[in-house]
Amino acid sequence: xxxxxxxxxxxxxxxxxxxxxxxxxxxxxxxxxxxxxxxxxxxxxxxxxxxxxxxxxxxxxxxxxxxxxxxxxxxxxxxxxxxxxxxxxxxxxxxxxxxxxxxxxxxxxxxxxxxxxxxxxxxxxxxxxxxxxxxxxxxxxxxxxxxxxxxxxxxxxxxxxxxxxxxxxxxxxxxxxxxxxxxxxxxxxxxxxx
Amino acid sequence: xxxxxxxxxxxxxxxxxxxxxxxxxxxxxxxxxxxxxxxxxxxxxxxxxxxxxxxxxxxxxxxxxxxxxxxxxxxxxxxxxxxxxxxxxxxxxxxxxxxxxxxxxxxxxxxxxxxxxxxxxxxxxxxxxxxxxxxxxxxxxxxxxxxxxxxxxxxxxxxxxxxxxxxxxxxxxxxxxxxxxxxxxxxxxxxxxx
Numbered sequence: 001x002x003x004x005x006x007x008x009x010x011x012x013x014x015x016x017x018x019x020x021x022x023x024x025x026x027x028x029x030x031x032x033x034x035x036x037x038x039x040x041x042x043x044x045x046x047x048x049x050x051x052x053x054x055x056x057x058x059x060x061x062x063x064x065x066x067x068x069x070x071x072x073x074x075x076x077x078x079x080x081x082x083x084x085x086x087x088x089x090x091x092x093x094x095x096x097x098x099x100x101x102x103x104x105x106x107x108x109x110x111x112x113x114x115x116x117x118x119x120x121x122x123x124x125x126x127x128x129x130x131x132x133x134x135x136x137x138x139x140x141x142x143x144x145x146x147x148x149x150x151x152x153x154x155x156x157x158x159x160x161x162x163x164x165x166x167x168x169x170x171x172x173x174x175x176x177x178x179x180x181x182x183x184x185x186x187x188x189x190x191x192x193x194x
Numbered sequence: 195x196x197x198x199x200x201x202x203x204x205x206x207x208x209x210x211x212x213x214x215x216x217x218x219x220x221x222x223x224x225x226x227x228x229x230x231x232x233x234x235x236x237x238x239x240x241x242x243x244x245x246x247x248x249x250x251x252x253x254x255x256x257x258x259x260x261x262x263x264x265x266x267x268x269x270x271x272x273x274x275x276x277x278x279x280x281x282x283x284x285x286x287x288x289x290x291x292x293x294x295x296x297x298x299x300x301x302x303x304x305x306x307x308x309x310x311x312x313x314x315x316x317x318x319x320x321x322x323x324x325x326x327x328x329x330x331x332x333x334x335x336x337x338x339x340x341x342x343x344x345x346x347x348x349x350x351x352x353x354x355x356x357x358x359x360x361x362x363x364x365x366x367x368x369x370x371x372x373x374x375x376x377x378x379x380x381x382x383x384x385x386x387x388x
Contacts, residue, residue, distance in 0.1 A: 049334045050291060064283050066290040073283035089258050089267035096260040097244060100293045140243045 002027035003057040005047070007034050009115055011107055011162030012067035013054040018191045019071050019158060023078065027056075035115075068095045071155050080155050087150040094141075094148050094156035102138075105131035107163040110170030120171060128171070135167070135177050142179040146186060153190045161187040196221035197251040199241070201228050203309055205301055205356030206261035207248040212385045213265050213352060217272065221250075229309075262289045265349050274349050281344040288335075288342050288350035296332075299325035301357040304364030314365060322365070329361065329371050336373040340380060347384045355381040 002020070004027050006013030020027050032038060032053050039051045047063040048055040055065045056074075064070055072095070075081055082088045105127050112118040138160065141148055148156040165184050167174060174181050188194070196214070198221050200207030214221050226232060226247050233245045241257040242249040249259045250268075258264055266289070269275055276282045299321050306312040332354065335342055342350040359378050361368060368375050382388070 049331050050295060052295075058280075062280060064280075064287060066287045066294075068290050069283055069286035072286055073279070076279065085267070085270065086252075086256060086258075089263055092263035092266055093258060093260045096262050096290070096293055099290055100260075100297070101244060101246075103294070104298070137243050 002059060003030060004028065004054060005030045005032040005044070005056070006054045007032055010034070010053060011166065012103070015067050015158055015162045016054045016056065016070050016074070018193055019074055019080075019155075022191055023074070025074070068099060068155075068159055071158060075155055079152065080158070082150050082152075082154055084150065087154075090149045091154050091156045095159050097137075098156075098159045101130070102134040102160065103163060105134060106167050106170060106172060109172070110163060110166055113171060114166075114169040123171075131167070131170070131172050135164070135172065135174070135180060138164070138180050138183075139177045142183045144179075146183070148183075153187065157183070157187045158191060161191075161193070165193070196253060197224060198222065198248060199224045199226040199238070199250070200248045201226055204228070204247060205360065206297070209261050209352055209356045210248045210250065210264050210268070212387055213268055213274075213349075216385055217268070219268070262293060262349075262353055265352060269349055273346065274352070276344050276346075276348055278344065281348075284343045285348050285350045289353050291331075292350075292353045295324070296328040296354065297357060299328055300361050300364060300366060303366070304357060304360055307365060308360075308363040317365075325361070325364070325366050329358070329366065329368070329374060332358070332374050332377075333371045336377045339373075340377070342377075347381065351377070351381045352385060355385075355387070359387070 002025060004016060006017065006029060008031060034053055038044060039053060045051055047057065048065040050065060052065060054067055054070060055063055056070050057063050064073060082091055109123055109127050109131060112123060147153050148160060161184060164180065196219060198210060200211065200223060202225060228247055232238060233247060239245055241251065242259040244259060246259060248261050248264060249257055250264050251257050258267060276285055303317055303321050303325060306317060341347050342354060355378055358374065359382065
């Protein structure tokens with residue numbers, strides 16, 4: 001069986017969980033609280049030298065890390081990866097952009113505010129600015145469209161919804177982004193996310 | 195013909211250039227200095243709403259962004275992408291890790307020191323620590339191996355070498371990482387990088 005090391009509060013980990021649930025795959029979830037140092041243990045580092053969750057261990061015992069690499073691997077051959085080469089490239093564009101220009105602001109501020117218990121005053125204004133820039137860029141990409149890529153839901157929507165849907169926990173108000181708000185509801189429905 | 199908007203000092207842009215050169219593809223390089231604000235012009239934002247380089251415009255006029263998404267698309271069907279599904283997944287693991295855990299430290303410090311002209315004292319110690327953690331993680335991955343994935347050079351090596359080979363310009367001494375140093379030489383040779 002698949003073994004998934006994840007923190008249930010982490011959007012990166014939930015991406016993988018939601019995908020496996022949608023695919024009706026069996027897996028063993030091992031709750032892994034990143035704030036306890038357990039991901040720095042020799043046992044965990046042997047699975048993932050980067051010491052990050054999610055990390056999945058495949059049926060044959062081989063480990064794989066990085067949320068977006070995991071969902072791409074697990075979803076191979078499904079309708080969540082476009083068969084058209086250009087659409088697939090745009091999906092990867094969103095996946096890389098998510099990790100570079102969205103997660104480091106939206107997810108990081110949400111973690112510091114909602115999980116680490118920091119006050120609003122402790123958050124550098126630059127992080128809020130960059131987070132809003134990411135949301136504005138999504139609004140452009142979603143205006144007049146139902147999904148980020150092509151005409152169907154894809155891994156791009158799954159990866160981006162993970163932290164966008166909880167952005168308000170980091171004080172990011174989605175009010176100015178109506179296309180993003182409507183899209184969040186569509187993606188939640190497509191993946192059965194509550 | 196392909197049109198590539200890039201800054202010749204940027205490792206992210208050079209990844210694409212080195213790949214196209216190795217594939218002997220013709221392209222029109224448009225030097226795009228990110229420090230001038232040109233990537234915030236309406237003309238550029240129409241190509242890439244994220245305002246980032248590299249951005250490539252394909253022969254049919256469709257634009258594609260994100261260095262690692264571009265190299266994956268352009269290299270499709272070549273020996274730089276492993277045919278084995280697990281090796282391909284590990285390649286993606288390295289590509290996503292590069293953008294999340296390597297580039298934001300190694301490339302950012304190198305940009306601030308070597309291009310923006312900041313002094314050593316202006317660099318937050320945390321950035322140096324995270325950069326060295328990335329190099330240490332690469333050393334683990336390369337010890338006893340010639341390439342990051344499987345038994346042959348892949349896009350993982352191309353993506354990671356881009357800023358690792360100029361890490362010293364950000365005061366990251368590669369002396370403690372002998373496997374990384376030897377690998378840099380191998381990858382440079384494989385791609386004809388000087």
